[in-house]
Amino acid sequence: MNIKVMKFGGTSVAHASNINKVIDIILDVNNKSDKIVIVVSALSGITDDLIMLANLASKGDLKYKIIFQAICGRHDQVIKELIDLKNKKRVVQEINEKYDELEKITANIFSAGELSLSALDAVMSFGERLSSYIIGEAIESRGIACEFVDSREIIKTDDNFGGASVDLEKSHKLISDHFKNGTLYIMGGFIGSTKDGQTTTLSRGGSDYTASLVGAALDAAVIEIWTDVDGIMTEDPKKMKNALLIPEISYEKAEEMAYNGAKVIHPKTIRPAVLKNIPIYVKNTFNPRGSGTKISNR
Ligand code: ADP
Ligand code: ASP
Numbered sequence: 148m149n150i151k152v153m154k155f156g157g158t159s160v161a162h163a164s165n166i167n168k169v170i171d172i173i174l175d176v177n178n179k180s181d182k183i184v185i186v187v188s189a190l191s192g193i194t195d196d197l198i199m200l201a202n203l204a205s206k207g208d209l210k211y212k213i214i215f216q217a218i219c220g221r222h223d224q225v226i227k228e229l230i231d232l233k234n235k236k237r238v239v240q241e242i243n244e245k246y247d248e249l250e251k252i253t254a255n256i257f258s259a260g261e262l263s264l265s266a267l268d269a270v271m272s273f274g275e276r277l278s279s280y281i282i283g284e285a286i287e288s289r290g291i292a293c294e295f296v297d298s299r300e301i302i303k304t305d306d307n308f309g310g311a312s313v314d315l316e317k318s319h320k321l322i323s324d325h326f327k328n329g330t331l332y333i334m335g336g337f338i339g340s341t342k343d344g345q346t347t348t349l350s351r352g353g354s355d356y357t358a359s360l361v362g363a364a365l366d367a368a369v370i371e372i373w374t375d376v377d378g379i380m381t382e383d384p385k386k387m388k389n390a391l392l393i394p395e396i397s398y399e400k401a402e403e404m405a406y407n408g409a410k411v412i413h414p415k416t417i418r419p420a421v422l423k424n425i426p427i428y429v430k431n432t433f434n435p436r437g438s439g440t441k442i443s444n445r
């Protein structure tokens with residue numbers, strides 16, 4: 148079976164117009180694979196906003212309500228632009244339930260006057276929970292069936308909130324059971340849950356790692372990390388104008404660059420792919436015809 152995992156980062160899903168570019172990329176390959184799992188990050192900036200929301204609430208600062216409204220507004224705008232009229236009511240209802248849940252958690256933090264790491268993870272998880280649900284519905288609005296998966300049901304972790312370790316054995320089994328029959332799925336990156344169901348996060352930038360965990364568990368043919376630059380470059384292209392694209396790189400070198408701060412790929416992404424010898428491609432959502440970087444054992 149030809150299985151593909153495609154992860155789209157924050158800038159790729161920043162707003163409706165970028166999300167449409169992402170859906171174009173998915174539709175272009177949808178018929179060429181037996182199964183595709185899409186992993187998405189939060190809309191760009193939303194994780195930072197959620198952290199600010201939780202911090203303000205814990206300090207008793209009512210400005211948290213302004214941040215809350217701004218977060219909802221960003222998602223409402225995507226729904227307004229991308230969801231079919233016939234599905235809008237249902238999607239808005241579902242989203243409002245998620246907003247209510249976030250509001251309750253934040254109000255509790257406000258009353259407690261303190262922010263535990265577990266409460267912060269619960270708040271941060273809404274970035275990916277909202278984006279994955281809405282983008283899944285946006286794909287359906289373009290006429291393609293896409294099954295939504297709650298990542299917390301298949302990514303099982305310890306309770307090291309903020310940087311939880313994944314229980315690989317348990318998660319692999321849940322992942323391979325969960326994705327058995329369908330052809331196109333979407334899930335949020337970055338989040339998981341403990342064995343008693345508490346929401347956890349895998350550390351900042353962790354959606355790349357989610358994609359590679361899923362790819363390894365499914366024996367995917369390829370894992371694709373779609374981001375906002377052409378691939379792995381010799382240096383951060385935002386800091387060094389003359390950074391050059393690296394067309395091919397070994398797992399070891401890519402891992403070393405990631406551990407040394409090349410944010411384009413989360414350092415934990417490499418290991419699961421190495422164990423199954425799955426190539427990882429890093430590609431640009433805004434230049435999809437570009438060759439990107441291939442990370443493999445070569
Ligand atoms: P995403 O939201 O898609 O996960 P990130 O912001 O996490 O994207 O990672 C992409 C960013 O990584 C690029 O915009 C770039 O500024 C930065 N970056 C740092 N080092 C490198 C590098 N060596 N090659 C490419 N990009 C890099
Ligand atoms: N949204 C999370 C973050 O901003 C995870 C990710 O983007 O990979 O860190």
Ligand code: MG
Nearest residue numbers: 156352410411
């Ligand atoms: Mg990233």
